[in-house]
Amino acid sequence: MELSYIREFVVLAEMGNYLEAADALFIAQSSLSRHIKSIELDLGSPLFDRTTRKVVLNGFGQAFLPYAKKMVEIQEEYENVLQSYLSGVSSTITVASIPSMVRYNITDVLAGFKQANPRYKLNILEADSSQILQLLLEDKCECGFVRDKDGLFDGFNKIPFTTDHLVAILPKNHPLAEREYLSLEEIQNEPFLFLNKNTTMYSICVNACREAGFEPNVAFTGLRGENLIDLVAKKMGVAVLTRRPISGRIYEDVVLVDVVPYVTTSICLVYQKNKKIADPLKSFLGYVQTYVKENENATEK
Template identity: 35%
Template sequence: MEIRQLKFFIKVAEYKNFTLAAEEICISQSSLSKHIKTLENELGVKLFDRSKRSVKLTEAGIELLNYANVMINTYNEMHIAMNEYKESNRKTLTIGTIPVMTQYGIPSLIASFAKKNIDIDINITEGTGPEILSFLDNAKIDLALIRTVSLSGDSYKINPLIDDDLVMIVSKNHQFAKKTSVDLAKASKENFIFLDSGAGIYDISLKACRESGFEPKIIYNYSRIETIIGIVAEGIGISLLMRKVVEFFNNKDVVMVDLEQRVTTNLALVAQAQKKSTEAMRKFYSYTDEWLKANKA
């Protein structure tokens, strides 16, 4: 039995769906199914009752889930405790971030911190929100700079940093271009261009559309924001992005329109709730608060 098999089992139990669990942990559904099957064969019990749409824990699965949670927590605590004995960890700060560092001024924050703390080596890892959260859960990074969408306050220490809100962007010739704000429901017939589904903004935008009473017609998904802005500028479709991100690219051929139903997100500094803060982490927390106060627009 491997620790990762238990982690995979917990995710399937959480989502009650192999496809969603596989997307969360960034492996293929077939690979996830094989891991669960191997675990069932080793234990000699069936852990899930499977159907086409969802899976349900068996009695054995329910009991294993209790043990699995205890084992994973103990495993993580062991790694954290052992890391305290590594001299290098006391002088290294590893930060995971979603790909919006430049748009929110994060490189300036990190560069400024590094100049004032030359004894601390800073490592930066970039990835999607689920990837960065997985790195944090597995103690591969010390801190995460991610949006707080669907984060549990019981599992994480969350230090809110920067608020931002969702806006619509359209070409300067679009019918909405002269409006200061728009009811998102009125865009139900529009063609949408979204960020890839691995990005948190995809889920935020999709939820906003559904809460406005419609399923958006998504004609393109792209991983690069500047590509989306460029296509919107050509009048091919419209998009939903965060205000500060759109302002950063400052494309004169697109117009930013406020949504009447305000959708706000927060970029936060996140750590594991059970992780003991190192001196480097404490210094970065303190410096971040000071830097934000000094640089708040």
């Protein structure tokens, strides 16, 4: 059975008209009719009920159609892969990520994917979540690791990747510094140090304070968490950040205290909806999904 005939069958099934299908395929109507009869002979049954103007799939044709589509899809896939090898051109995928790649194991995923798929060229961009979504809309990257936020992903598909939660950073001699956890209400009268207003983290922290029943006194916003921590050490206020990017370090003059109730944030891989997924992106999405499944029992570090 000719694979090209299978493709013609799929087009005819979708269009329901020999003349229109033949025009779309750039072949003669008589050739299309002959090719369909060849498939029917191979399968041992007619595929269509024919009228004077339209053709409609019969039960046998309806049963065959999904398999025909799979055969066409597989043919397109292997032709693209083989063509890239023959032409010597490497396919490229551009992945954007929030800055805390190491702490969220994103660098492990990028390196692992590259090792498993050496023929793909991997470009990596670093930006805040809102900036990454704009990069996606401008087709400057194919996918991005972003911090989840309600309503942020309209128009995007997402793959949950990992989670984190908020902590308060206090001076070492703060009255609450010995606590294992605290509520935001307990520090509501402190000057707050947050990341910049145009970041997703700023929105998450401000919304958490509002959920706790108060409007935070934001004394400083900055680009880097380490600057916020240094200002806390100098008794300029208290900071609220996510735990994983700052855990594992030794701080002499500040302490990290978990915020309760827990304010959890999710890191997701997002990509555009309703857009054809090229082979490099398809491979990367599959790799990430496998990584998440294999590490789904891992705890926050």
